Amino acid sequence: NAGVTQTPKFQVLKTGQSMTLQCAQDMNHNSMYWYRQDPGMGLRLIYYSASEGTTDKGEVPNGYNVSRLNKREFSLRLESAAPSQTSVYFCASSELQGKSPLHFGNGTRLTVT
Amino acid sequence: GESVGLHLPTLSVQEGDNSIINCAYSNSASDYFIWYKQESGKGPQFIIDIRSNMDKRQGQRVTVLLNKTVKHLSLQIAATQPGDSAVYFCAENKGGSQGNLIFGKGTKLSVKP
Numbered sequence: 535n536a537g538v539t540q541t542p543k544f545q546v547l548k549t550g551q552s553m554t555l556q557c558a559q560d561m562n563h564n565s566m567y568w569y570r571q572d573p574g575m576g577l578r579l580i581y582y583s584a585s586e587g588t589t590d591k592g593e594v595p596n597g598y599n600v601s602r603l604n605k606r607e608f609s610l611r612l613e614s615a616a617p618s619q620t621s622v623y624f625c626a627s628s629e630l631q632g633k634s635p636l637h638f639g640n641g642t643r644l645t646v647t
Numbered sequence: 648g649e650s651v652g653l654h655l656p657t658l659s660v661q662e663g664d665n666s667i668i669n670c671a672y673s674n675s676a677s678d679y680f681i682w683y684k685q686e687s688g689k690g691p692q693f694i695i696d697i698r699s700n701m702d703k704r705q706g707q708r709v710t711v712l713l714n715k716t717v718k719h720l721s722l723q724i725a726a727t728q729p730g731d732s733a734v735y736f737c738a739e740n741k742g743g744s745q746g747n748l749i750f751g752k753g754t755k756l757s758v759k760p
Contacts, residue, residue: 538690567747574655576736576752577691592747624690632740635681636748638690 536560540625540639547615547646555610555642557625565631566608567592568600570621571641577624583608584631615646655734657755666724668754670737675718677739681748682711682722685734694722694735724756732758 541556559566568580579592583602597619599611608627612619622643626636660666672680678699683691697704697711697720704711710723720737734753741749 569750574752577750579747579749582747593749626690632747633679635693635696636691636738637693640688640690 538625538627538637538639540623540642542642543640544643545645547612547644549616549646551615552611552613553615554612555623555625555644556607557609557639558607559625559627559637560606561627561629561637562605563627563629563637564605565628566602567626567628567636568598568608568610569624569626570594571624572621580610580623582631612644615644617646620644620646655753655755657757659757659759660727662727662729662758662760664727666722666727666731666756666758668722668724668735668756670720670722670751670754672718672720672737672739672751673749674739674741675715677741679740680711680713680720681738682709682720683736683738683750684731685736685753687733691736727756727758729758729760732756 538559564585567582569577571577578594581600583589586605601609622641624638624641626638628634628636681696682694685691695706695711708725712721734755736750736753738748738750
């Protein structure tokens with residue numbers, strides 16, 4: 535099993551450009567999450583999907599949108615990238631929201647110039 | 648412990664010694680706690696978890712202790728090895744059941760050979 539797979543691994547955008555970060559999990563997990571990680575700030579929750587068909591805002595949702603395409607896939611979209619969105623983005627999945635461990639992908643390193 | 652500013656607290660130990668990494672959590676309603684390990688360039692990796700109805704849980708070379716009275720969590724690593732060098736995060740399901748995991752800012756463990 536691959537676990538949680540994120541694409542791309544690296545991306546450079548110019549301010550105002552858009553892009554979609556892709557995430558897929560093969561563990562049949564119900565819940566999926568997008569976090570961002572910045573130096574000194576730890577992991578902060580952007581959006582989550584407790585189950586297929588639902589999505590909700592996390593701690594830092596502004597400037598992002600998400601789509602839970604099916605049980606396996608959860609994408610994160612930046613409609614108009616800003617330098618403040620330069621970060622490392624992690625997708626994660628868990629069997630049950632708040633009651634079981636999150637399994638993380640290896641991240642997408644995004645730079646917005 | 649928790650980080651201040653851009654610099655993570657660092658714990659430096661000699662190979663073969665035991666390591667203790669501490670974490671203060673914030674919410675009395677949190678009932679699920681997890682420790683993660685993150686190596687450079689990778690996503691966080693699940694180490695061990697504990698529910699609030701327990702005070703202690705042991706894994707392979709690791710022990711997690713939970714003190715609900717003072718809202719304190721610790722991770723003990725026995726016979727620390729160079730491969731244990733990484734950043735360690737604690738997480739709590741803030742708000743209790745159905746709450747999303749909120750992460751601490753991390754502690755960097757450095758193992759001297």
